[in-house]
Structures are given as C-alpha cells and as structure tokens.
Amino acid sequence: MKSQQQSNYTNESITSLKGADRVRLRPGVIFGSDGLDGCEHAVFEILSNSIDEAREGYGNKIEIVRYKDHSIMIKDYGRGIPVDYNSKEDRFNWELVFCELYAGGKYQNNTGENYEFSLGLNGLGTCATQYASEYMDAVIYRDGICHSLHFEKGENIGGLMKEGAEKHPSGTQIKWRPDRDVFTDINIPLSYFQDILKKQAVVNAGLTFELFDEESGEKFVYCYENGIKDYLLELSGTDNLTDVYYLQTETKGRDREDKPEYKLKFETAFCFNNQINVLEYYHNSSFLEYGGSPDKAVKNAFVFAIDKYLKGNNLYKKDEKKITFTDIEDSLILVINSFSTVTSYENQTKKSITNKFIQEAMTDFFREQLEIYFIENKIEAEKIAAQVLANKRSRETAEKTRISIRKKLTGSLDMNNRVEKFVNCRTKDINRREIYIVEGDSALGACKLGRDAEFQAIIPIRGKILNCLKADYNKIFANDIITDLLKVLGCGVEIKTKHTSDLNSFDLSQLRWSKIILCTDADVDGFQIRTLLLTMLYRLVPTLIHEKKVYIAESPLYEITNGKQTYFAYSDSEKGEILGNLKGKTKISRSKGLGENQPEMMWETTMNPETRRLVLVTPDDARHTQEMFELLLGENLAGRKEFIAEEGYKYLDLTDIS
Template sequence: MAKQVKYDEQAIRSLDWKEHIRMRPGMYIGKLGNGNSPDDGIYVLVKEVLDNSLDEFMMGAGKKIEVKVMGDGRVSIRDYGRGIPLGKVVDCVSKINTGGKYDSRVFQKSVGLNGVGTKAVNALSSYFKVQAFREGRTKIAEFSTGELTKEWEEATEEPNGTYVEFVPDGNIFKQYKFNLEYIEDRIWDYVYLNRGLSIYLNGQRYYSKNGLFDLLSNRVDVEKLRYPIVHLMGDDIEIAFSHGNNYGEQYVSFVNGQNTTQGGTHLNAFRSALVKTIRDFYGKSYDATDIRTAIVAAVSVRVMEPVFESQTKTKLGSTHVAPDGPSMNSFVADFLRHKLDNYLHKNPEVAKSLQKRIIQSERERKEIAGIRKLANSKAKKASLHNKKLRDCRAHYNSKHKRAQDSMIFITEGDSASGSITKSRDVQTQAVFSLRGKPLNCYRLTKKVVYQNDEFNLLQHALNIEDGLDELRYNKVIIATDADVDGMHIRLLLLTFFLQFFPELVSNGHLYILETPLFRVRNKKKTFYCYSEEEKQEAMKKLGRDVEVTRFKGLGEISPDEFKQFIGDDIRLEPVRLSASTDLEQLLSYYMGKNTPQRQRFIIDNLRLELDALAEN
C-alpha cells in the first residue's frame, strides 16, 4: 500500500499561465520532437503565429505575409493586416483567454478561437518579440520564456500590420532544427486555400490563382487522371476531385484554413454525400467502395466556432457548420447534390469517364471476390496461431487509454523480431515478422495482396483491408537492417503500402525505425551513434582505449540494449508525401524497370562517390 502523503492547503498549488504551458507543453502543441517530423511542436509554433496572420487576410486586411526562418532557429512572421490594437499588444500574447477572436463580428470563421496560440509560442520561446503597427505608431514588446523584459512605443512609417519573432526554447525542444520542406508544404496549403494571398518564405513567393484545383494539379499527374479535375465552389465550401489508377482513397481536408490531417466530420460527410449523389445521378446502387476507389480529393469548409478533437486541430469534431446552422452532413450533401449533379449534366464526357472508372472497380472487386474469401479464411485460421504477429494490448481502433501510443514493428526474419519482442512494451508495441524479401508489387493488381500469404497476413494484422477506419496501430514502423538487403526490403514494403494503401502514408501512420550504427564505449561510458559524425564525436569525448562496434543487423543488438532504442527516445523517420509528390512517377522511378533516368542517377552518383574516395 502506498504511503499516504499529507493533503492540506500546502498541497494545493496554482500555476500562472506560462508555468502551466511550460510544464505541460503537450497539452498546447502536441508532441515536442526535434523537427524531424512535420507535426513536431516547433512547426506548431510557426503555425499558431501564421494562423493569426491568415485570419487577418480572411477578414480582408492585407494580401501579403513574409516568413523568414534563419539558421540559428529564429523565425519571423510579418503580416500587413490591421495590427494588434497598441494598448493590448502585451495582453494578447501573455494573458490566457485574451484576444479578438471571441467577438464573432470581427473573426467569424477563424482557426484559433481559444486565445492560447501565441501565448504558447511566447511561453515556449527563449526569445519572443511582438510588434504592432497602426496608423503611424508602433508598440514593441520583448519576452523571455513568457516573462516581459521590455516594452516601448514610438512613431513609425511602416504600414499597418503585426510582426512576431521568436526562438524556440532549446531546453524544451532538444537539439531542434527546422526542415524548410515541412514549412513550405504548410505554406502551399495556406495559399491554395486563400486565393490572392502571397506568402514569402525567405524571399520566395508562394501564390495560387485557382485554389484546390491547383492543389490537386500539383499533387498528381493530371494526364493520368481518368477525367479532368472537378472543381466546385460555394459559400464556405470548396471541393476538387478526380479518379486515378491507383488503389485506396487519397484526401486532403481543411477547416478554416487548417489542414485536418486526421479528417473529421467534414471529410466523413463528403465521403457519404459523394456516394449518394453519384448513385442518384446514375440511378444505380453502386457499391460505396467502387465509387471511392482511386479517388483523389481536396475538401475545404469554413465553419463558425469549430470544435477540434485536440489543441493541434488535426481532426474536426463539429457536427454543425454553426451553432444554430445546418448539420455538417446536410450542409455538404446539399452542396454536392446541387453542384455536382449540375456539373455532371453539363459535362457528359466527365460523367461517362467517371462511370467507366466505377464499373472497372466493380469488375475488379468481383474478380477477386473468390480469392479474397479463400485468403480471408486462411488468414482467420492463421490468426489463431499466427507466429508472425506478437500483438499488443492497446489498439488504435479501441477505447484503450493508450490507443494513441499503439505501434507495430515490421521486421525481417526471426532474429531481428526476437530482440524487439523481448524488449518491447507489450501494452503498446506489436511485432510482425516477415519471412524474407516480400514481392515487388509495383504495377500488380490488388489480387496479389490476397494471393500472397505475407501481404494478406500483414493487411489483416493492420486491419486495413476495407480502409483506415479500423486501423489497429497508430504507427506502422518498418524496422529493417541498415544494409543493402534491409534497404531493399524497406523499398519493397514502401511500394506495397504506396501501391495499395496510400492513405496510410498520406495520413501520417507509416514510419522508418532508426537504430544505431555504432556502439562506442570505454570502461566508464557508452555512446550509441546513428551516423559516422556521431561516432567520431563520441570517440573524441571518450579519448583513448575506445571500443567501437559496428551493428550490421538488428539481430546483433541485445534485447537489453534494444529497449533503449524503442522506448521514450525512439527515433522514427516519418514516411511522407510532399505537396508536389507524384505517386505514380515516384514508384515508376524506383520500382519500375531500369529506366534511363535511374541508370543515369546511379552512374552520376557512383562517379561522385569514387572521386571522393580517390581524393581521400
């Protein structure tokens, strides 16, 4: 029995706003991270400041935003909106629940409604500066970890607007580094959703004339789509979609300019309304799967007082578009029933091509129905004694308190899986062991998923046969050796997921496990190093009599050691598709027949490597 602690007035403690944010940063910005993942906290800090500038543009104030990311980790954002009222500059960035967004007359459909965003940035920055420009006067305030250090007011010739500069606190964000690609992707999203807005990142202009039409045009090979992109716009809603030749469903969704990477009620409403509208148009009860297979779509809505399921706003929970307005389902359904139905009547060639795509999906589904039934029966029997899967207790599709922490490691062979299995957290970490090199499934049909026992058992372990709604693990982690064979297996698995389940990647569930390449130690201390540079640095720190071990495979790392690499300090590299990624082109380049482009790349880079060796 635990020892009782005295519980009286002295045990009750009140934290001020900045102490609470610094003590529980995850409540405000999600995970911390070092910048390797696009959802790490340092990017949330940038987003929170940018959102305020975007809200100004949405209200018709300012058509330009300037963003600078400097090498020392310093970020500055300057907009040309109305500027914070000078008398409230300090309050707006240092007093919780203070802001202009509570007044719906001023900000009717903004992203940040909770009055916390810039306060969190302020509290979590070693240096924070805010400057407002209004009608020839400017107010400047500087802070350190949320504490006001200086403020003053003076005359200015600068145009109206707001300037924010900050440096994330290195004590909270350990060894962080901004990846400009992640910021660039977010800026592209912002300009697609705000036609006419120019955002400059380190001097380079980002601009969109046609909104979500441009977004899809830049993400797919337009020439390989089954029909031209359908672009529909209405009050507070914009939709663009087409069908390609891939499997799965690929969506990008937004609410009030915020990329809802985990979807939510608006995306669910679109998926349902699309099926109903198409069934009604053709007068046929097509299967929902056949209608949505191979779709690529972007959906954006603007709602009043949005309710998100987390502070980082990645999933919409609102059931209505406004407190007294229509439900999300009826709002989207009415829009599609009117706009899409009219579009298909006016564009018979598009309607014909869309129907051909649906019929093709239906035919393919029926062709593999028998194979699927047999494969599922085999998988069901195998699951009873499935030696490939060492499951965990918490699953992503359950109500378990640790559902978000669930992950599965896909390993090569029993040797590697043995080390992970013995050192894993059985509550949240599962292991799936491959028998050997999986099949290169590029350009193969989905029939191969059911005919190949390895693939079939893997899709059943993940529970993704019918989409991601019942995905069993939040993180699907490829854990292969850092050698040529391991890299080849990694590529084959990536091809499998990108070919048949691209939404697993686009929704941010697929990762690569990073494990140390070297162990550097002496009798007193041990360093695990993930690169040659880290190894050299560790050798310098330890001095003489150093033992260096090169890990050739995961099986060489003992379970006791492995526990350190898959625990709190686990290093995961997210598999991500950037805004400009053409999936078909990507797979063709790496996994197709030896294309001249790939041969040229190998020859050129091999020559560079040989030249470097010769110089040394």
C-alpha cells in the same frame, strides 16, 4: 503510517500553475505534444494570426524566415496588433495578447466584428507560443508608431517601447526561438515550412507566402491566384477522367436548437482521375488531417449520389453488392475549403472539426449538386460510373485473393500444411539454418546427399517459374511453385497495390532462415531460372535482398584433374591461372549439371561453408536494379530490343547459337 500520509494531504496541498508555467510545464495540453509536433504547432499559431489579417483584407503578403539557430520570424502587413492601454480591461493590450491565455480580438466573431472567419479562434496561440519560447521579440507598426516588446522564458523584459515610424507600413513582425526547456526537439525541418505554406497558399487565393531559409540560403514563394482551382489542376495534370468541377455556397444554421446560429461558407473543387487520388479538407485555413464533419459529408453524399445513378441506369450486375466510398476515393481528387463563424475543433491541434450543422449542410449540398452534375454532364457521369464499378470489382477480386493467399501462406510446415519434396534440416536455431533453392529433382538428390543435414535444408524448383514482373498477383499466387517457396520462407509477402495493402503480411522476424541460397546449373537455362527466382524475390519480398539474406551459390565451370588432385575453376581466367601452376598431365572437363555431380563434390564446391563460394545479392542501386529487371523481364519490348542491339554482342559466348 496511514495517518501520517493523511496528515500530509491538507488544504494547502492543492496548488495551481500560474503565468508561463501553465504552458512551460504542460506544453502537450496546449500544443498536443512536447516534441517536434508541438513545436511545429506553435509556429502555426503565430502564422494563423497573420493569415487572419490578410483574409480580412489587410495585407497580401506574409514573410517567414527559418534561421540556422532554430529561431523563426513571421512578418505580415496587416493592421498591427493593438498593444496600447485598454480602458475596458484596465490593462495594456500587449499584456492581454502576449501574457493571457484566453484573450484576443476574435471572441465576438459570430457578430462579424474584427474577424468573421478566423483561423485562430481560441485566443491561446500568441501567448502560449510566447510562454514556450526561449525569447520572443515583437515589433508592431501601427498608427505611425513602432511598438517593440521583448520576452525571455515567458517574462516581459523592459515593457513597451515606442518610436516614430510614420512612413513604415502597418503590420506585425514576431521573431522567437522555441525553448529546449519546453520542447524535446526544436529543429523544425525545412519541409514542414514548405508543406504548411503551400497548403495555406492553396486555401487563401492570391495571398503570397515568402519563405527564406537561412540554412540553405534558398528562397521559396507560394501563391495560388485562383486558390483550390489552380491546385486541382496542378494535382490532376493532364490525365483527368473528368474536368475540374468547382462549387461554392453560403448558408446559416446551428448545431442544436438551443445553440446560436452561425455562418458557413465553403468552396470545393473535384475531378476524377485514374492515376491519382487526393482528399484534402481545410477549415478556416487550418488543414484538417482527420477531416471530421467535411469528410463524413463527402463520404455520405458521394456514395448516395453515385449509387443512385448506378441503380437508376441499371449498371449493377444481378445481386451485385453496393459500392463503398473506397471505390470512389480510388479515383477522386477533391479539396474543400470551408469557413464558419463558430467552429468546434476536436482538440487544440485543429486536425478535425465536429460541427453537426456543417456536416448536414455539406451532405445536403453535395447530394443535390451531384445529382444536377450527373444530369448535365452525361458523358462524364458515364465515365465516373464505369470507373467506380471497375474499382469496386478490382477491390472485391483483391479481397478474394487476400483470403486465398492468407490460407496458403500462414501456418507451420507440418503434416497438414506440407510442401512437396521440401527437405528440412534438424536445427531450430534461425541463425544457422540455410535453405538451398535448387534446380530440379536430380539436383535435389545430389544436394540432399552432399549437405549437412543439421543446418542445410533444400527445396527443388520444378522447371522455370513464372515471370513475376509480367504476371498479376492473382496469377502469381495461383502458381504452386511460388506459393510453396513463400510458405517455406515463412515471412509473408510485400504487396504494393492500392487494393491489396492488407495482403502486405511481411514480417522479417518470421523468416525461418539465415541464408536463402539460389543454386542452379552454370548454363543458359540455369541462369534464366536464377534470374526468375531473383525477380520473384525482388517483387514479392524485396526486404530480404535489402537485409542481405539472399545469396547465389557459384557452381564451378571446370573440373581439372592433375594426378590425384582435383581443382575447380569458376571462370576461364581462373582455369588459366590453375593450369599455369600445374605440372604434368592434366585432364579438363566441363562441369556437369548439379544433378550429375557426386555428393562429395557437391559438398566441397557448393555446400561446405569453408570451401563454397556464395555471392551476396545486394541492391547497391535499387533504382538501377528495378530498371534492369523491368527492362529485361517487363513489358518494355522496344527498350529490350534496343538493349539487346547495343549490348547483346557481349554475351554471345553464353548463347546456344552454333
């Protein structure tokens, strides 16, 4: 058997992919993915070429059309791709551009010829996108002639067509439809085009991008006359801690002594802001999602410069730890727009660069310029220092809280981690287990005697719990009632602040109950306790409400006795309906508090799945729910007064006013 296998593996077994198959059968190698991400990257490759032309001074507008059938058109007003015969290569240029993976006019860019700072350096884009297309039509206006090419699934059909077009402006128009045989998804959303074109407008000052979406019929125009300066002003709004500061420079260097020297130029704009933090890096117009060299330079230089200022002005407390970049980033808005004649991308998708010289040059430049900035802008330097220290101390407090909360909320409910007065149920079947959160010890006694101990557990609330919309997290998690409740629920918490993302330990699969049932008295105090419980759940574990795990147990308002029969009414209208159907002498009594009820009544009215009434708590309108919680229990005192003045009369019968 072994010798048979060996005989099948011969010199002729080694094959190579040729032509379009180099891309069509392995799109992930070129585009980073055979899914939607890869399809989007193919669009960017074509767009890059038009941007390079405009940046060299040829054309100031690029038009893009997103068609209903998922095809795309990109048109520029540059010089037009050279497509005629190339005697040097002994081939037509259109064959090199559209059918050769490593061909193009950008390989000598370090000499300044054709493209000094190019976004599409690698010579893969146009050809790779053509190979990955169901069809591609290229129309090139150059030297007073219209040149046309048509491709289908990587193959040229009909050769190069020419006709006169003396008055038509030069430029290149490429229309194509990504091939479903290559990509698993070609339905590129409108949002991708909007995002990428806005980013390109930011880093190519004065260049206009016009996008037409055939599907919606809408047109979008993106242009920033002053590039990143205008963008920083747009991002920061009017709440800046400091003014926008702009810097630019040019230099030369090499990544290694034996490597060629190359040019680097970059501009940056930054400011500090209490509400917003943004870091964006662009290199040769490509958005660097992961940054790489510029990101490392910014982190190094800003920490160095601000730490030096804090030490020099004795602003650290005794034995206080040094700041980290997180403390700076929390209040920093910064954009770097850089260009180099030699670029080392981490991979073909251009999301990070690795040039050693770029990192070193930017680090040195920022260190020097920040030191000058702090000397020349004393008031702003003081503001930055105070804000960074505030961020640092907030982060450190959050870290202490994180450690404390994890200790409190993790672990099983055993003898070493018990919750006072919690009464568990017997079953381990999560789909049957119910937890009743009841008001007070007396209600605990009544519910404990009236429940089905097989699947119903109980935990009492001792008095009114903290208003979780008004309190900060430290105060919330110092409250034993709240931490006991969270411990019993078992699913962790959902935290939504920038310093406590690692507190976000929520895991729905760890929830120990199928139903969480709030059970309080049918009076003003009971309603307030219920509202505070809902507020706690809304702020700390909102997913439980979205997943329909939270219920309210309705308590009857009236007990009506007619002979040997007893009826329970949950509203005045229901009381009237019951009385209308009864004959003879009846006795009506207002329902007592839960703790005063007999176990049999508790079972029948509140705990028996066959007869009880549960109200499901649902976020039908999450925004409205949030607004109402914050209006009634938050810091908006003026809004609350206005609401009470306008709506309060409806609830007078529920008050204790005599």
